[in-house]
Amino acid sequence: MTASTRNKHTRRHVLALLSAVAVGAFAGSVPQLAQAQEKHVQEKQVLRIGYQKAASTLVLLKAHGTLEKILATQGIEVKWAEFAAGPQLLEALNVGSVDFGYVGEAPPIIAQAAGADFVYSAYEIPTPEAESILVQKNSPITSVAQLKGKKIAFNKGSDVHWLVISLLKKGGIAYSEFQPIYLAPADARAAFERGAVDAWAIWDPFQTAAIKQLDAKVLASGSGAVSHHQFFLSARKYAAKNSVVVNTVLEEVDKEGRWIRANYKEAALQLAPIQGLEPDVIEAGLRHYAHIYKPIDNKVLDEQQKIADTFYELKLIPKKISTRDAVLFPPKS
Template sequence: MLTKYLPNRLMKIVSSLLQNYEISRIGIFALFFTCGLTLTLVISACSANNTGNSVATQTANQGVVVRIGYQKAATILSALKNRGNLGQTLTTAGASVTWAEFPAGPPMLEAMNAGSIDFGYTGESPPIFAQAGGTPLLYVAYDPWSPKAEAIIVPKASPIKTVADLKGKKVAFAKGSNTNYLVVKAVEAAGLKYSDIQPAHLTPADARAAFTAGNVDAWAIWDPYLAAVEHDTKVRKLTDATNLAPNRGYYLARQEFVKSHPDLLKTLLDEVSIVNKWATNNPEEVAKFLEPELGIPAAALEIAEKRRKYGVLPLTDEVITQQQNIADTFYKIKLVPKQIQVKDIVWNGNKS
């Protein structure tokens, strides 16, 4: 394959040397010279080809703006924004990036439905509601997170001792969130129906205020807000998500963006992977970084960081099946209006 880069005259010299080779200083010098020249020509040809590809990529991406939605509490995208490396990488590729902050996953995916963002990260429940509502999104990777990183809590002095005691009680959680699913599975495991509790659909900030004031009986919440209330207040866990919910996170992208710019999506996922490795190896640094962002003490954030897992992983059949179970559960209790198939919106481009 490499001989196509060599002129005919040079090929004749190489053939002659190989056919009439004698161990001599002249023969060795000539052979080395020829090999060196051959390698130089090949490297030059490959470099020219790579340069051409790079220029073509920059031209194709010229003027493209990658619009990312993020939540401050979603460590990786928040860190990716503040570290600034992604902007430099996209500039090299001919594109640029903008960021939009959201208080939770559902409004972020509403923005994706409106065509306002191209990429984001949420817990396991928001993409199910979004798919049922017709949002043109794709699952592009998942984050293992941890079932220990979400829980249903009550004040330490509460008479509520078990999940079964939540019958007739007011439980706060964000509608359509990962903790929404945790509540469903927890009450079912305790022998209750979802209709046996009084859901209070509140954002994390509003739920904490209601919980502290005693206006709700229990609160289902995820890290780092869970770690923060554990650090600041005397609370007791009724259960975490162990054996109830996988509590994964998902990287999601707008279908049209994936179709038009798969190279930029892969670049984005590569940069996310780099930040993931940094976060995995530096929980104390992550806590210090998030403290001013979230207004949560670093000591609490460090607890949250040490009990979670990071990753940018391709979706497996097992992961898709478990996500489908969540979708089926929400349909069964009429939280989503129609049955969906998660596998229909899974991107396979990151499998290698």
Template sequence: MPSSLPRRRALASLGALAAASALLPAGTARAATPLRIGYQKSSTLITVLKARGSLDAALAPLGVSLSWHEFASGLPLLEALNLGNVDFSADVADTVPVFAQAAGADLTFVARETASPSAQAILVKADSPLRTLGDLKGKRVGFAKAAGAHYLLLAALESAGLRFADITPAYLAPADGRAAFERGAIDAWVVWDPFLAAAQRQAGARVLADGKGLASYQRYYLAATPFAKAHPDVLAVLVDELRRAGQWVKQSPKDAAALLAPVWGLDADTVEAANARRSYDVQLVKAGSLDEQQRIADAFLGEKLLPKRVDAQAVALFVPPRG
């Protein structure tokens, strides 16, 4: 019949398209899964993964499309995570999730870097008359609000029999804190690596106290809970790559410093000094392992810095899918 020829041609075309589709690489036919990673300048392991391209390669078989979004500090980063503007947060100080919990953020704890207490410290100038933590009374102290430095300051003041009200706080991001410290606008500065190492090596800053015996300084990786539920396979690969990156930094300190130095705008020796104080030991967050998080939350509540009590254990924890 005359009408059968167009029909046969149409069927032949469909067959050819189907055959061609079968020859395409796996994942080509489906839409890519976007993964928007938020990080800070001091996010060492994410910076390593970004610079080396290793995470892109590891996630390629899952059809993941990566994008990177830099934030000045941890609190805006977790706000963006809660609002759905990013899917995964690079390491933030242990204090930051406490504020996010108090704000009702729907976040999942994915992994943590184990304790690095000497990687944050209270600094004074080399010729400062301040010699003990008790000398901070009545002084102007700079630090980033909600950062690990914030809790270190609270713990340090308590150990000296002081309260937060005994000092004048100056809430400053690291760059602003460094400038204020150098011009004498603040009497002491509480900060973390690599800013800590840079201030020691470049500005001759003296450590009044670090976190040993005061604050263990664990850093947490978090995900938006909807993303964690929808893409546990992606997060499992991400955790594995973070763990490998941490091992590489510790096993190859000079290579890691050479990679990070131009990204951070620091000399390699300063970067290596900073990295030596961080554990970079990436572990899953286990139930019952958040005792210090509770102490942090209670300390902030006691100083009326939180609007309500936070149950640090009442959080979603990432569990990798069984392969």
């Protein structure tokens, strides 16, 4: 073998080795690259917000898209999920498919008793005129005391559940002395229209819609009976790890609330195609809410505790609970 032949053979051998090393290195990098990509996907943050169509502040926040823009700068995607009412939303929070939501005063009690691990993040100041017990325009019932033995439709476990309990107690009627008909708002309205129930406990904007469209009469509102607080709740683990995100949401919610208070007509026009109601109906309903939000305090937790104790006494929840267990940090006095 000549020197030239030996050199060619050596070069071919070295190139083959280099090629093998390169292929091996590339092959080894494929799973590493896949793992890195998978890790990147896993690390992408998502905030899942549960809302109800009647929750006007959150509905407008979603429609305006400002929260998405702010959180996008932090690499956080916002996903929205609509629910028929508070109890259904809290079920989703309980199973871990929602991180943040807005509900009335009774759903958190039911959810906490069922083991849901959430915390109160903020509350809306009292809005008792935003819910009532309605009767048909030609109903002979003129007082709450006349509801004894009657059929009352309402969404089980919702804030109007507490309204019914409170108003009937004021009217001298025990919880066992009427017929609860558990129906979601749409089904309850249908039953109310055809006279299948004697009364309907409902919140705005559905309350105002029934008054304006069906000539329904307000038998009694929440005024003097309940506070009708609304709450922003967060999954405990999410709130503990993402306090800045939760605070950002609450700041944007507060801005929306202030905008609504300054622009009732415009807010109603924007909500009309979303909520499927006439602007005048929505505007009237909006004016029944405060749209003013506060940090959780001891007073509101005491009011929630009263609901919890009553629900336990009536066997509506299986165990006693302490509402103070549903906060990250004890509120200041």
